[in-house]
Amino acid sequence: MRTSPNDPVDAVLAEGLKNLWYPICPSEFVGERPVSLRRLGRKFVFWRDQTTGKLHALEDHCPHRGAPLSMGIALGDRIACGYHGVQVRADGVVTSVPGSPGCKLEGAKATRSFHVTEAAGAIFLYNSSENVDTPPPLVLPEELTNDQEYSSFLCYTEWGGDYRYVIDNVMDPMHGTFLHKQSHSMAEGDATATFGVRETDTGFVFEKEGQRGVNFDWTEWADTGIHWMRLAIPYPKTGGPGGSFTIIGSYTPIVPNVAAVFHWRVRKLVPGWQRDTWRFLYRNRLEARHWAVLEQDRVVLELMEPDANQREILYQHDMGIVRLRRHVRKLAQAQLDEQEEKAA
Amino acid sequence: MKELYLDPHQARRRQPTPFEDLLGDSIERGYAAGIEDLAAMVAHLNRTGPNCPENEGIWTEQNFQEAMARLSA
Ligand code: FES
């Protein structure tokens, strides 16, 4: 996506809004060895404490001269930089400067530190604008937290397109009827539909009027301290009982025009043989079918010119996109205003 | 930039066995025929196969549930 030059709001959105939780990567990407990942306009280092297994995150930038901390050695809750041995604790405080003991860098909170947590098979990071002692709780939709009623698998992918195009794609249910016509679950549905917007406590639902449970008929956008989206697609009968297949999505910028794409594929099934059987079928064959559908999205999105968003002629189906863009621009503007106030 | 992560099989930890593929086929056919309860699914498997790998080939509600619990874990 081309970010409009000289548009500070766009620049904020390109890197991702601050003071929100974002999914970063699947849990298994991070072990005891430090891992460097670019996300949200900076480079982070993630590692796990060998003894407690606790996950830590710092900016991947040594406060001494800027070597990547990820090249260093993890020592429990600290990392010793590989360049000159400066040790930085998970809260950003330098605990030791071996080359110059007692210098003023020791004891200083010199590195940006970030709160991280894990849920539903993924690592989440609180993208605070400055260091905070306690982040707000991570609030995920019930599909990902209520294990007694729902079962899910995470599908993680990285796409060569702006994360905002990924969001636009999900806020565009009508593409199911066309792009996904050749798929195991979206061959139905009218090729024309009128859409409406319905408010919720945490966001809004953009939905086809008078059509539900036929194709990809609605999308919800929500802000619970993390931005996520929800949609449901009718499952073919071969998928067994359990009703629609629900997708929870959340999207994180990696670098300009590369997005980290998280889709949790969910079914409402209580523990028991039906849930187990769905999980078996998912591993054995359904995952591959869902993958084929998701690839259809990726291919279109990656082939769109980065400046496609500068030359659009939108119509009624795109109302959800327009509304969401307006809303996040407002959030970005508020963050800019707050910054300015602080600076003044 | 490193290559982008695109792994089509994230839930599966190994290749499925031929038996698992046959079992998947059969369960899907059962569901397609409208089966929703356990007894009917077990009867369907005993009628159309594949045979249960133990118990002299006979599926029971017990061993089918155990198989699903194992294969979904
Ligand atoms: S740059 Fe890290 S210790 Fe010098």
Ligand SMILES: [Fe+2]
């Ligand atoms: Fe799609």
